[in-house]
Amino acid sequence: MKQFQYTRALTQQSAIEAIAKPGTKIIAGGTNLIDLMKRGVTAPDKLVDINHLPLKNITATKTGLHIGALALNSVVSENSLVLQKQPLLSMALKAGASPQLRNMATVGGNMMQRTRCSYFYDTTMPCNKRAPGTGCGAMEGINRMHAIFGTSDQCIAVNPSDMSVGLAALDAVAIIAGKKGERRIPFTEFHRLPGDHPELDNHLAAGEMIVGVEIPDNNFAKNSYYLKVRDRQSYAFALVSVAAALEISNGTIKNARLAMGGVAHKPWRLFDAEKALIGKPATEDSFKQAAQIAMQGAKGYQYNSFKLKLAPATITEALKHAAGLA
């Protein structure tokens, strides 16, 4: 491992100044960054520890819920405001990693976690994301965990976050700070598709940091569910996961939110399927139709074609749970 500097930022301002220098990286919980450094995937010259910044609070605002970028995954998942207003987020968080990891992992770090594609992690392998221009090891390799939506001929990796799937479904907004001040991006536009630049995971510009997320208040608390299908019951990344949120009145769907994980380079929001659900009865048939719509444009690779069946099945199941039918 290469020698690097470590500094602790005591103010947001000093953190932003520090990350302006190339080769500098933020460290929060360190649960992803340290692994990447150990494997030689990234080798920063300098780490800026932001854990002492006052960005841990979870507060109710007039229009929603504000969660600081340094709030721990475990704390957010148990927070009473979150449980009461946005139980879907709590469910998504609890489906991720292990209690030990969630005790270290932060909201900002979780949004920024990199793909788990094994070719990305193995520096002896080709990978356009890690080393642009070297090719994609997964495209014709072991791609069982890989994407079926929004892939490019450069990269077929998935974003591994569960939390982000929940936040994407809930219309969250990412709050970002840089030299020029703060800006807000809809969560669904925070992460990118690989396109011709698979090395970029998201739209955070150089020198910017995440300071928090906001979730607008909604009426989904009663009927939401996060369903994660994985190779073991806990501590495994999603084969496919679905965040489903419904507003049901007299058996009719008034409003719906759906997002999928484990299928794309970003949390995959299912806008068309949501639209199709509105006005429909909250029945398995409606859910199945929505799931079919959701699958338009999906494309499988050698080892992940099973997702073409698993994804719609999981959408239907998640909606059934959200509606109280399962």
Place this chain on the structure above:
Amino acid sequence: MTKGMSRIDGRLKVTGAARYSAEFTPAGMVYGVLVGSTITKGSIRLIDTKAAERAPGVLKVITWLNSPKIAGYQVEHGKPEPAKGTYKLFYNNKILFNGQPIAVVVADSFERALFAASLVKAQYNADPHHTNLRDNAAKAFAPEGDGTTKRGTEDAWKTAPVKLEQEYIIPSEVHSPMELHAIIAKWDAEDKLTVWTKTQGVQDTRDGIAGIFKLPKENIQVNSKFVGGAFGSALQVWPHEVAAILAAKAVKRPVKLLLGRADMFTSVGYRPYTWQKIGIGATADGKLVGITHEAIGQTSTYEDFNEGPIGVSRSTYACPNVNTIYKLAALDIGSPTWMRGPGEATGAFALESALDELSYELKIDPIELRMKNYASTDPESGKPFSSKFLDEAYKLGAEGINWKDRNAKPASVTKDGWMVGYGMGGGMFGAYRDKAAAKAILMADGTLIIQTAVSDIGPGTGTAMVTIAAGVMGIPADKIRFDMGDSSLPLAPSQGGSATTATVGSAVYQACTDLKEKFQKLIGNGGTDHPDYAAILKQHSLPKLEVTVESSGGTERDKYAFYSWSVHFIKVLVHPATGVVKVDRAVCVADSGSIVSPKTARSQIVGGAIGGIGMALMEETVIDHRYGNIVNNNFADYHVPVNADIPQIEALFVNKPDPHINPMGAKGMGEIALIGMAAAVANAVYNATGKRVRELPITPDKLVGMDLELS
């Protein structure tokens, strides 16, 4: 709560006071880190170690170019290099598998050694490689030893009125013990060596090192008091151990070498990927007519690893016609090795699945089918079994799981949206008894010390030995000290093949019996069954009294066939939409003679069952055959079961002594705890869904692809 003694080392283990191989610090110790080959086959063209040698704290970089000659590797002058043998570290520039060590870097700290290792750069001449068994099955050859056999008529199953032929595949699995392999090597003199290493047998490791380095055995001291699981991965001297010993000599300081988790996939063996085909036929009323069991297992190019997965088909059921064909495919991968239930675990997945398939064809209950073909004498040798109460085990297990709740029609039961199914599968494994010695010393203060060189890789050997000694001597367990894991102690074989309790336990039993007799003699005629040992010593002005005995099986081994038996009963829930399988209940029954130490026996069964569930549902080493490297060489991607995957496992024991094996009547149970489990799960999945998964592991993708629905 199970009765019996709790682990004697439990407190040491949970408080961190137990010291494992990597946790010693002899004065002046430095650190070795291995560099692995990034190609799969070929040769090293150039290896540049300059940057590593210049890196801070580096003492030495050893490669094939500068490695001291290892005496045991050398071929006698004029003789050709043998085609096969064990892998020889730094012997030449040949690359035989991905991850093969090409250098060891020694530095004054682990971090510095690790960093310097990343600076070693090799250039290779790569040759085309072969790592895929399926593509290379045609080139498979029959190994020496157990393999192609025939009893009765060949392929007789084909003549049976009810028959089937199916293929079964198990992927390669890695042992994945929690404790990583580690060694500390310290040369005490030019030809005297002490090592602390993870091993299942300190004396076998000593003898192995003696052979490789051509040292007198008595000059080598091997210590391994605590082992954090091994499952067969520590039954031989591995290249990393040779590297540490070599490096320690080169730098004239003790060297510690710890494998990383990724190394655990390439450096200490694995269960080989195996393709099997079973043809099985029966009469309409369920009498077996014939079994043909064919298998091709993977091995390396430099060693023939023969684990005999077809043996189960010869000895499990009373079947007149059995023929087996076993071949090895030599691939450009490191050698496989023994892994819990070696051979039988693989074979039983095929046989016990096939029997289940046959039961549905015949419309006969799977237990009834097994009872109709119950072997009362060993069908292979014709000898009587030393003991066999498998029929009782079936009953116990069937009651335990409520077998009567099973619906014989597959895919017909659901509960809360999940498909429900029951399955069973059995296991068998030879009940061995080797030679071992033990020393029993009664001290002036009344403490009993038992010494033998055995290792305890986790089953609770110390606890079992103390239980045996306490029983014979009538001394409370807390007054007994058990010394082990030290090669200078009395003879003991490696812990493997489920033979430790039967073998070493017999020596302990005998030593204590003889010691007690010595005391009885001292007292003379008025002896009691519970003598006050300390008082007798005092009375006779003796500081202590000791005996050393050697014990082994005798002619009984010629007269009887010795086996332990198990049967596993499983209830699964399968989600029809997502293909997720949950093991809802597991009842495992062992017929392994007397249970010496009930608590640790129970945890043996539970541990084996968990290993079996892992084998059934998630474990699989995945190779990218384009490169020949393992892509899931870490615990995030290679899945072993976590708590959420495991229900309460009920361990039941027939607990009837085997009258022939040894004085305790105890047979082994380490292997049978796992053997048959994977089939039991697969059979339950079939009962739940009507879909048969013949290639492990049974992951959601496979079931989703089969379109599950109620029949």
